[in-house]
Amino acid sequence: MSVLERIANFLARPGIGWALVIGSIILIYSGFLYYLKRKR
Amino acid sequence: MKKRETWGTHIGMLLAMIGTEVGLGNIWRFPYLCGKYGGSAFLIPYLILLFSVAVFAMMCEWALGRFTRRDPLGAFEKINFPQGTKIGAWGIIGPFFLYAYYIVITSWVLFYAFASLGRLFPKDTETFFVNFLSSPTIFLVHIICVGICSTIIGLGVRKGIERASKFMISTLFILLLIVVLRAITLPGAGKGFDFYMHPRWREMWSLQAWGAALGQIFFTLSLGMGAMIIYGSYLKEKIGIPKNALACALGNTSVSLLAGFAIFPAAFALGMEEVVHQESIGLTFIVLPQLFMRMPFGWFFAFLFFLLLLFGALSSAISIQEPSVAWLIEERNWSRKRSALFTGTILWILGLPFILNGWAKGGLGEKLSLLSKMDTIIGQLALPFFSLLAVIAVGWVMKEGFEQINKNAYYKLPIFFKGWIRWGVPLFIFFLFISTLLKNIKEIFNLSVSESTLLMTFIVCLIVWGGFAFFTHISLKIEKRKV
Numbered sequence: 001m002s003v004l005e006r007i008a009n010f011l012a013r014p015g016i017g018w019a020l021v022i023g024s025i026i027l028i029y030s031g032f033l034y035y036l037k038r039k040r
Numbered sequence: 041m042k043k044r045e046t047w048g049t050h051i052g053m054l055l056a057m058i059g060t061e062v063g064l065g066n067i068w069r070f071p072y073l074c075g076k077y078g079g080s081a082f083l084i085p086y087l088i089l090l091f092s093v094a095v096f097a098m099m100c101e102w103a104l105g106r107f108t109r110r111d112p113l114g115a116f117e118k119i120n121f122p123q124g125t126k127i128g129a130w131g132i133i134g135p136f137f138l139y140a141y142y143i144v145i146t147s148w149v150l151f152y153a154f155a156s157l158g159r160l161f162p163k164d165t166e167t168f169f170v171n172f173l174s175s176p177t178i179f180l181v182h183i184i185c186v187g188i189c190s191t192i193i194g195l196g197v198r199k200g201i202e203r204a205s206k207f208m209i210s211t212l213f214i215l216l217l218i219v220v221l222r223a224i225t226l227p228g229a230g231k232g233f234d235f236y237m238h239p240r241w242r243e244m245w246s247l248q249a250w251g252a253a254l255g256q257i258f259f260t261l262s263l264g265m266g267a268m269i270i271y272g273s274y275l276k277e278k279i280g281i282p283k284n285a286l287a288c289a290l291g292n293t294s295v296s297l298l299a300g301f302a303i304f305p306a307a308f309a310l311g312m313e314e315v316v317h318q319e320s321i322g323l324t325f326i327v328l329p330q331l332f333m334r335m336p337f338g339w340f341f342a343f344l345f346f347l348l349l350l351f352g353a354l355s356s357a358i359s360i361q362e363p364s365v366a367w368l369i370e371e372r373n374w375s376r377k378r379s380a381l382f383t384g385t386i387l388w389i390l391g392l393p394f395i396l397n398g399w400a401k402g403g404l405g406e407k408l409s410l411l412s413k414m415d416t417i418i419g420q421l422a423l424p425f426f427s428l429l430a431v432i433a434v435g436w437v438m439k440e441g442f443e444q445i446n447k448n449a450y451y452k453l454p455i456f457f458k459g460w461i462r463w464g465v466p467l468f469i470f471f472l473f474i475s476t477l478l479k480n481i482k483e484i485f486n487l488s489v490s491e492s493t494l495l496m497t498f499i500v501c502l503i504v505w506g507g508f509a510f511f512t513h514i515s516l517k518i519e520k521r522k523v
Contacts, residue, residue, distance in 0.1 A: 008174075008399030012406045020393070021413045029133045036125060 059355030071300035072319035078243035100434035105272025140390035156342035173398030190384030208351035223306035232308030264427030267359035280449030
């Protein structure tokens with residue numbers, strides 16, 4: 001099994017998929033808010 | 041501070057706005073809904089909700105943009121919206137996530153346009169699509185699409201976005217007309233025409249039909265993604281918002297309507313009636329290639345079809361990338377080219393997990409699992425919520441919000457609509473948000489209860505918990521005063 005397939009199968013797991021989607025949204029959004037707070 | 045750009049010409053502005061609205065949903069969902077909910081009778085709930093709810097939400101987003109002359113973040117801050125920075129920041133970050141998967145679908149369309157030209161479609165179009173999702177070609181078409189969007193944005197509002205929208209949307213209309221002409225002149229096309237346009241009044245009266253109409257209108261008008269606020273901020277002062285918003289909404293509906301004239305007559309003429317039960321990805325990338333292959337010179341019409349779909353998708357993608365670019369220009373003083381390159385790179389990276397997902401074992405469900413999850417959160421839930429806040433901003437927070445909509449307008453909205461914008465429109469959007477939320481909760485947790493039971497549960501919880509929070513707050517406030 002290639003590296004790409006391993007990554008893809010990992011991403012396709014239901015729990016991982018939801019965690020990745022919601023986690024990335026929270027992480028990027030709060031990171032952006034933190035950046036705005038520090039810059040102003 | 042640099043002078044802010046505005047749209048160069050009126051027609052350019054209209055086509056750019058229509059370009060934002062016209063996208064994949066017009067082609068792959070509207071005809072399906074018409075077929076499902078009563079043929080041409082479906083146009084009644086569709087047009088009623090379009091003119092009574094969605095157009096007002098669109099006017100509010102335009103007015104918010106034009107009044108503040110800022111990106112979505114700056115707009116919410118400028119009007120002193122409560123927690124304006126946090127809410128406005130979503131207007132920059134939300135479209136990022138939307139773009140990340142939308143451009144992946146756009147890149148499939150680009151590949152299908154090339155595949156049509158090269159007559160590459162085999163008989164088993166499903167296997168063809170599944171194999172494509174795990175082929176290196178997808179990386180190439182993805183980077184081409186991100187590159188096209190970033191280049192157009194980098195050229196500027198007038199020289200880039202406006203000029204590209206003018207070309208893409210006018211070509212889209214011409215190509216769609218050619219495909220429609222071919223479809224309706226096929227022998228036996230009348231049956232499909234009849235299925236699409238013959239009114240079936242009974243089906244129209246279901247609550248599902250009205251809910252589906254509201255959802256379709258809302259998402260096809262690109263509301264709640266920051267695009268309308270930023271495009272509204274490029275409007276000239278002399279432009280009347282009500283009349284132009286109506287023109288754009290009807291321009292968008294024209295494309296949706298024409299898409300049905302292209303799909304249904306061809307489907308019935310070529311003996312593929314199962315098309316009427318298909319929507320979204322299955323219809324576009326699996327069923328339609330089969331349909332075109334049965335047609336004389338089908339490869340040529342498939343190419344035209346995917347090309348027009350590509351133009352619609354690219355013009356929408358550009359508008360989704362623009363809020364972040366505008367923010368970098370206005371807040372960080374970056375040049376437009378540098379901002380476009382930077383956001384393009386970040387968006388390209390964000391799209392990679394959706395592409396990698398295509399290598400997963402199994403069928404389409406597994407290969408598109410990340411994309412459908414992100415679409416649930418962003419495309420279905422976050423968009424109506426953000427649009428609701430934009431309507432509240434204009435109706436309640438912005439100084440003379442209603443007057444801003446009517447500013448310099450030849451056809452002004454009567455004063456009655458001031459109350460409608462404050463109460464009616466937010467209520468409808470809230471209903472859409474809640475019904476979408478409940479539908480998704482039911483699907484995600486695989487609940488075996490009806491949606492009406494879920495709705496009642498929500499109302500009961502809202503009354504009890506909301507009442508508890510309200511009265512606790514009041515009693516604490518009174519106790520504090522006594523002390």
